[in-house]
Structure formats: structure tokens, C-alpha cells
Amino acid sequence: xxxKKQQVSRRQFLNYTLTGVGGxxxxxxxxxxxxxxxxxxxxxxxxxxxxxxxxxxxxxxxxQRFDWTIDQVDAWYExxxxxxxWVYKDxxxxxxxxxxxxxxxxxxxxxxxxxxYPNEFFCPCHNGRYYKDGVNVPNTPxxxxxxxxxxxxxxxxxxxxxAKPRGEA
Amino acid sequence: xxxxxxxxxxxxxxxxxLWRDIADHEVPEHVNPAHHFSAFVYCFGGLTFxxxxxxxxxxxxxxxxxxxxxxxxxxxxxxLQTEVxxxxxxxxxxxxGASVVIVMLFxxxxxxxxxxxxxKPRELNWMVGVSIFxxxxxxxxxxxxxxxxxxxxxxxxxxxxIAEGVPYIGEMAKTLLSGDPExxxxxxxxxxxxxxxxxxxxxxxxxxxxxFILIRKQGISGPL
Numbered sequence: 001x002x003x004k005k006q007q008v009s010r011r012q013f014l015n016y017t018l019t020g021v022g023g024x025x026x027x028x029x030x031x032x033x034x035x036x037x038x039x040x041x042x043x044x045x046x047x048x049x050x051x052x053x054x055x056x057x058x059x060x061x062x063x064q065r066f067d068w069t070i071d072q073v074d075a076w077y078e079x080x081x082x083x084x085x086w087v088y089k090d091x092x093x094x095x096x097x098x099x100x101x102x103x104x105x106x107x108x109x110x111x112x113x114x115x116x117y118p119n120e121f122f123c124p125c126h127n128g129r130y131y132k133d134g135v136n137v138p139n140t141p142x143x144x145x146x147x148x149x150x151x152x153x154x155x156x157x158x159x160x161x162x163a164k165p166r167g168e169a
Numbered sequence: 170x171x172x173x174x175x176x177x178x179x180x181x182x183x184x185x186x187l188w189r190d191i192a193d194h195e196v197p198e199h200v201n202p203a204h205h206f207s208a209f210v211y212c213f214g215g216l217t218f219x220x221x222x223x224x225x226x227x228x229x230x231x232x233x234x235x236x237x238x239x240x241x242x243x244x245x246x247x248x249l250q251t252e253v254x255x256x257x258x259x260x261x262x263x264x265x266g267a268s269v270v271i272v273m274l275f276x277x278x279x280x281x282x283x284x285x286x287x288x289k290p291r292e293l294n295w296m297v298g299v300s301i302f303x304x305x306x307x308x309x310x311x312x313x314x315x316x317x318x319x320x321x322x323x324x325x326x327x328x329x330x331i332a333e334g335v336p337y338i339g340e341m342a343k344t345l346l347s348g349d350p351e352x353x354x355x356x357x358x359x360x361x362x363x364x365x366x367x368x369x370x371x372x373x374x375x376x377x378x379x380x381f382i383l384i385r386k387q388g389i390s391g392p393l
Contacts, residue, residue, distance in 0.1 A: 029223060032255040032262070033230045039254045075234075075252070076244035 099147035099163035199392035213277035237362035242317035
């Protein structure tokens with residue numbers, strides 16, 4: 001390139017060296033701490049297991065609420081957590097298990113939770129409504145259908161896994 | 170780019186004199202190891218500060234996982250040590266740093282003592298420094314209990330006995346520290362945690378501020 005030699009003054013050289021060494025030390029100090037802090041974001045989460053929830057004969061065409069417990073490991077704290085689902089058989093005799101968590105702001109919905117809206121899921125927090133198939137009623141607060149539990153039937157028993165948003169299910 | 174951001178701020182707030190006042194000052198020849206190698210003894214104060222910064226940072230990060238509760242303290246420490254990435258390193262920095270900071274503090278004190286740098290008008294700064302030393306010891310002592318393992322528990326038992334040995338107010342001092350006249354337990358742990366992460370660091374920052382303002386005001390003592 002240019003014939004002229006790039007002159008680095010003594011002061012510049014010392015500045016660069018000190019900044020470099022200082023930066024290296026700061027990085028060496030902060031790297032483990034930052035990795036430590038962001039660990040929850042990077043940890044892989046174990047897939048939820050399927051849990052026995054109900055006998056298939058109990059399930060009718062009318063949504064019923066079933067509760068079951070899972071063992072939850074929350075870092076150093078292990079506990080049993082109750083989960084719920086609204087379960088019914090549709091016209092094709094397929095079992096549908098809907099998550100009761102409202103897609104608006106996470107309240108809990110109930111089947112026919114309001115006398116004013118028969119044959120719908122109702123969320124008491126902001127009058128969110130869903131049709132029987134879990135699809136949100138237009139012009140009510142929720143913006144998406146209720147999540148659907150993955151399910152499996154073995155020996156006449158219904159097992160439920162994770163609740164998944166409708167698009168992915 | 171950086172220069173532009175700096176200029177933009179400097180144009181409005183005139184920050185150059187601010188940081189010059191803090192960072193830009195002459196280092197006398199007798200404290201510069203480039204001139205006299207023996208001047209490395211002047212580094213111990215700065216090293217103490219450097220380790221203190223590590224302690225503050227690693228401590229801040231540790232509280233992301235630690236809980237000061239007798240049921241969960243040990244388990245949360247065990248979790249962050251075994252399950253969280255680099256947990257051993259971050260806790261290790263805090264653990265070893267706690268000892269290193271005392272060593273550095275001690276070397277710094279020795280240098281000031283043997284050079285007679287504490288003499289008038291710097292006695293006030295010597296007193297501030299001794300206070301910092303005691304605050305550091307207290308930080309080490311309160312932090313020792315927090316993992317809530319056997320060593321921590323029985324060390325604290327001993328500490329409380331020592332506090333009880335103070336004439337007249339001993340028993341009150343012990344109860345004040347442990348939160349209960351008899352039990353070393355739930356209240357002791359929360360108290361030690363609060364003292365360790367809020368009260369003592371606040372005192373430490375105030376004292377360090379005073380220490381640095383004084384040294385800048387009075388300047389480094391002259392050559393021997």
C-alpha cells in the first residue's frame with residue numbers, strides 16, 4: 001500500500017497495550033459470570049412425560065374438567081403441580097383435550113363458565129370466549145385458540161402430555 | 170463511531186474534566202515501578218480494590234441463584250455449583266477472592282505502616298482504612314455462614330459465643346446477631362445475609378469513597 005511507514009508513537013503503543021490487557025482481564029472476569037447468569041436460557045428442558053388422566057369411558061361429548069399432578073423439578077425445589085384439561089369427544093369420536101389457560105392473559109377458562117354464553121368456554125377475567133372446539137370467538141379479548149394437549153390412549157386410559165399451541169399441534 | 174458518541178455527550182455535558190479529574194493524574198517517580206522496581210509495593214491498594222470489584226460482581230451474580238433460607242440455602246448453593254454452567258468458577262472467585270482481598274489489604278496496610286505514610290496529615294485516612302479492614306473482616310465472617318453447611322454453622326456458633334463474651338452487652342449483642350437468644354437458625358441466616366449483601370457493602374462503598382477522595386486530596390506521601 002503506501003510507502004510511508006506507519007508511525008506508532010510510544011504513547012499510542014502503551015495505550016493500545018493497556019487497553020488490550022485491561023480488556024482481556026475484564027473479559028476473563030466477566031465471561032464466566034455472564035455465562036452463569038444466562039444459563040437458564042441455554043439449558044435444554046426435558047420433554048414432559050405423558051401422565052394418566054382419565055378412563056376413556058368417562059369421557060363424553062360434553063367437556064369435563066380433569067385434574068392430574070406432575071412432578072415438577074424447579075432447580076433445587078421439587079414439588080407436585082396440578083394440571084387441568086377440558087376433555088370431550090368430538091363428532092368424529094376423537095378425544096380433544098384443551099388447556100384451560102386463556103390465550104389472552106393466562107387466566108383459567110371454564111366450560112359454560114357464564115350463564116350468558118352456553119356451549120362456550122368462558123374466561124371470567126375479561127369475558128374471553130371460545131367455541132367448543134377451542135377456537136376463540138371473534139371480537140372477544142383472546143387472539144388465538146386454546147392450546148391442545150398431546151394425547152395418547154393405552155388400555156382404555158387417556159394419557160396427556162404437553163399443551164401445544166394450535167398452529168404446531 | 171465511539172469518538173462521535175463521546176463528542177456528542179461531551180458537547181452537551183462537558184464530561185472531559187470529570188473523568189480527567191478521576192483518571193488523569195501524575196504518578197510520582199518514586200511510586201512508579203518502571204523507575205524503581207521496589208515501588209511495586211504501591212500496587213497493593215489498587216489490587217485490593219481490583220479484588221473488591223471481583224467480589225462485588227461475583228456476589229451480585231451469585232444472588233441470582235442463592236436463597237437465604239435454612240431449607241434451601243445449601244441446596245441452592247449445591248445446585249448452582251453442580252448444575253449451572255460456570256457455577257464453580259463464579260462461586261470459586263467469590264470464595265477465593267474473600268481470602269485474597271484480606272491478604273492484599275494486609276500487605277497494603279504493612280506498606281503504609283512501614284513507610285510511615287499514615288503520618289500527619291494522613292492519619293484520618295489511616296483511620297478510614299482501618300475501618301475498611303474491619304468491614305472486610307465482617308464481610309468475610311457473615312459470608313461464611315451463607316452456604317449453611319456444617320462448617321458454616323459451627324463457625325457461626327463460635328462467632329456468636331465470641332460476641333457473647335463481650336462484657337455487659339454480650340448477650341444482647343449475640344441475640345442481635347443471631348435473631349434468637351438460643352437458636353442459630355432461620356433468623357440468623359436471614360440477618361447474616363442482609364448484613365452481608367446490604368449493610369456492610371453500603372458501609373464499604375462509603376468508606377472506600379472517603380479513602381479515595383482523601384488520597385486524591387492529600388496526594389501520595391513523598392519518597393522515603
